[in-house]
Amino acid sequence: MDHFNLHPTSRAYHQEVIILKKVQSLIALLAIVLLFVGCTSPSASNGQQETNNTSGNEAAPKVRTIKHELGTAEIKETPQRVVVLEFSFVDALASLGVKPVGIADDGKIDRIIKPLADQVTGYTSVGTRKQPSLETISSLQPDLIIADWKRHKAIYKDLQEIAPTLVLKSLEASYEENVASFQTIADAMNKQEEGKQRLAKHEQIIADLKTKIPASDAKQSVMSAAVRKEGFNAHTSSSYGGALLEKVGLTNAIQDPNEAYAELTLEQLLNINPDVLFIMKTDGEQTIIDEWSTNPLWQQLNAVQKKQVIEVDRNLWTRWRGLVAGEIMVEEAIHHLYSSKPAAQ
Amino acid sequence: MVDQQLGALHQRSRKLAFLMTLLLGVILFGVGLLLNVSLGTSDISVSTVIQALFFIDHSKDSLIVQQIRLPRVLVAVFIGANLAVAGAIMQAITRNPLANPQVFGVNAGASLIVVSSTVLLPQLTQQQLVYSAFLGAALGGLIVYYISDGGNARPAYLAIAGMTVHFFLSSLTQGLIMFNENTTDSVLYWLVGAIENRNWNHLKILLPWSIIGLVGAFLLSRSLTMLSMGDDMARSLGARVGFIRGFGGLLVIILAGCSVAVAGPIGFVGLLVPHIVRLMVGSDYRYVLPCSALFGAVLLIYADIISRYIAYPYESPIGIVTAMLGTPFFLYLAYKGGKSHE
Numbered sequence: 013m014d015h016f017n018l019h020p021t022s023r024a025y026h027q028e029v030i031i032l033k034k035v036q037s038l039i040a041l042l043a044i045v046l047l048f049v050g051c052t053s054p055s056a057s058n059g060q061q062e063t064n065n066t067s068g069n070e071a072a073p074k075v076r077t078i079k080h081e082l083g084t085a086e087i088k089e090t091p092q093r094v095v096v097l098e099f100s101f102v103d104a105l106a107s108l109g110v111k112p113v114g115i116a117d118d119g120k121i122d123r124i125i126k127p128l129a130d131q132v133t134g135y136t137s138v139g140t141r142k143q144p145s146l147e148t149i150s151s152l153q154p155d156l157i158i159a160d161w162k163r164h165k166a167i168y169k170d171l172q173e174i175a176p177t178l179v180l181k182s183l184e185a186s187y188e189e190n191v192a193s194f195q196t197i198a199d200a201m202n203k204q205e206e207g208k209q210r211l212a213k214h215e216q217i218i219a220d221l222k223t224k225i226p227a228s229d230a231k232q233s234v235m236s237a238a239v240r241k242e243g244f245n246a247h248t249s250s251s252y253g254g255a256l257l258e259k260v261g262l263t264n265a266i267q268d269p270n271e272a273y274a275e276l277t278l279e280q281l282l283n284i285n286p287d288v289l290f291i292m293k294t295d296g297e298q299t300i301i302d303e304w305s306t307n308p309l310w311q312q313l314n315a316v317q318k319k320q321v322i323e324v325d326r327n328l329w330t331r332w333r334g335l336v337a338g339e340i341m342v343e344e345a346i347h348h349l350y351s352s353k354p355a356a357q
Numbered sequence: 358m359v360d361q362q363l364g365a366l367h368q369r370s371r372k373l374a375f376l377m378t379l380l381l382g383v384i385l386f387g388v389g390l391l392l393n394v395s396l397g398t399s400d401i402s403v404s405t406v407i408q409a410l411f412f413i414d415h416s417k418d419s420l421i422v423q424q425i426r427l428p429r430v431l432v433a434v435f436i437g438a439n440l441a442v443a444g445a446i447m448q449a450i451t452r453n454p455l456a457n458p459q460v461f462g463v464n465a466g467a468s469l470i471v472v473s474s475t476v477l478l479p480q481l482t483q484q485q486l487v488y489s490a491f492l493g494a495a496l497g498g499l500i501v502y503y504i505s506d507g508g509n510a511r512p513a514y515l516a517i518a519g520m521t522v523h524f525f526l527s528s529l530t531q532g533l534i535m536f537n538e539n540t541t542d543s544v545l546y547w548l549v550g551a552i553e554n555r556n557w558n559h560l561k562i563l564l565p566w567s568i569i570g571l572v573g574a575f576l577l578s579r580s581l582t583m584l585s586m587g588d589d590m591a592r593s594l595g596a597r598v599g600f601i602r603g604f605g606g607l608l609v610i611i612l613a614g615c616s617v618a619v620a621g622p623i624g625f626v627g628l629l630v631p632h633i634v635r636l637m638v639g640s641d642y643r644y645v646l647p648c649s650a651l652f653g654a655v656l657l658i659y660a661d662i663i664s665r666y667i668a669y670p671y672e673s674p675i676g677i678v679t680a681m682l683g684t685p686f687f688l689y690l691a692y693k694g695g696k697s698h699e
Contacts, residue, residue, distance in 0.1 A: 034504050143535055274671055277553045279425045283398045309420045
């Protein structure tokens with residue numbers, strides 16, 4: 013009664029042969045299609061060159077060991093050619109006055125926030141953050157790669173073969189973790205002093221901004237949410253942006269120490285009912301808010317009644333998670349809430 | 358003479374079983390509907406729900422019932438009915454117990470084309486995406502139909518061929534998502550099958566196609582019964598086999614396609630429901646189809662309730678719930694099907 017033992021004359025055997033043949037013909041078809049797709053898509057870069065022997069041995073460089081999420085990296089002297097695979101690392105390098113040679117910018121140069129655009133001109137795009145091109149990275153002959161713990165864990169070994177690699181927390185990481193990543197980058201760039209100063213400046217900016225919020229207003233609950241065509245993704249108190257807003261004294265409407273993000277329905281939003289709602293969206297994009305705002309229930313929201321629904325730039329508010337971006341974000345939030353200008357809805 | 362009497366008796370007992378099943382379904386449906394509308398982020402009492410259903414007032418609870426929960430549960434009802442009936446039709450025209458939109462690559466095909474359309478033609482409206490879903494459903498279904506020898510292959514072969522195509526198409530979808538992270542980031546959630554945030558607009562998209570598909574299926578039910586007895590038998594009874602297959606396939610594409618366009622590929626409804634229904638009312642499709650529609654709706658109404666409590670206070674996609682219920686059942690059928698063909 014073994015159904016794998018098929019006799020060549022049995023009907024099942026014939027059936028299997030037919031099916032196999034059909035599968036073969038489909039695979040052939042598929043191969044042709046893939047070949048076609050592969051030929052038409054832009055090739056990433058010229059071939060890999062010798063990357064290892066860039067620094068000779070004669071200088072006897074000082075090797076520093078930097079600890080990161082997946083181990084340690086041996087860094088010789090001060091890295092000159094740095095490739096970064098997440099935006100917060102661009103922010104960190106810019107804060108330290110370093111221009112990265114390569115950035116995983118999702119192939120879109122306008123993803124670089126305006127205040128930093130001038131400081132990083134002339135970089136090479138190494139593809140998307142999700143799927144950076146190893147070939148392009150190695151063609152840049154970097155002496156340091158900074159990768160994200162969430163996204164690039166799996167390619168850590170490949171990156172290491174190209175250059176010493178730091179794997180740090182950025183995506184879905186908390187505010188503290190992002191600050192820690194900044195410090196590690198400062199260490200790796202041999203700019204400990206600059207790093208300390210920059211952090212002190214950051215603290216000062218945040219403290220100054222905090223004074224602009226009337227003490228009586230701390231009770232207002234604030235929610236920031238990334239909106240898309242199909243979803244409403246609220247950032248909780250443990251998200252980067254949420255934590256930063258809390259730091260200046262704005263209470264996040266969702267206090268959740270574990271989950272940084274919460275996908276909400278209109279009903280759940282009504283239930284939480286924040287006083288202030290920052291809508292993080294990409295300009296000109298259709299979002300779920302277009303639909304929700306036509307619903308009579310939308311008018312029942314506190315934030316709507318108080319005219320405190322504020323549209324902000326999703327790129328700056330959610331994708332960057334750096335010191336510079338964070339400072340601008342808080343400033344924007346406070347400007348919208350407490351300047352005489354009426355808040356735009 | 359005795360045979361005839363027995364036949365008539367048999368007929369009558371079938372009819373009785375059908376009516377009892379229908380009654381059970383209607384009770385479950387009614388109770389589920391009320392529960393679904395009253396349970397959630399904030400529980401609303403059943404009396405408020407009933408009041409909100411029949412009177413227009415502008416209190417917050419009534420608005421929640423009218424504007425959020427009612428359209429959502431109706432979307433669940435129609436998608437459940439569509440997918441269950443699509444599954445039943447597929448099982449009849451392929452005469453294969455494992456056939457259903459998920460295993461036949463129909464859902465995966467529809468998802469692939471819907472995701473490609475959102476990437477390539479971002480200006481498409483939801484109404485237009487329905488056509489992408491139809492195209493994709495046809496594509497996925499035809500590939501599996503072709504490989505599995507018109508669905509005549511042994512159930513296990515069909516499952517393997519179907520799942521292979523399913524995973525292949527899904528991997529293409531994943532690839533698209535990976536390279537277009539930004540245009541597709543709302544797609545990820547949808548891909549598991551989700552009906553939250555569905556409102557009257559979605560229902561408006563779904564309704565005409567559902568009615569066409571369901572009415573078409575009921576009209577075809579007698580022919581499907583003949584077909585499920587085998588091609589030769591069906592031909593000798595005067596059925597136009599090719600036409601029934603083609604028309605049935607078209608109905609599957611409409612029913613599964615519009616459901617995927619609105620709520621993503623919710624799996625296993627088309628497998629689970631028709632089998633349970635057949636256990637209760639037998640294999641006459643005049644009984645199987647209406648009961649499948651009813652119990653498909655019932656399944657999704659309750660699955661939707663469960664999806665609110667899995668990761669409370671956050672909601673989970675309904676597709677997770679149907680997969681949890683459906684997977685063991687699928688394995689059981691595959692095992693049983695493998696045995697009976699030895």
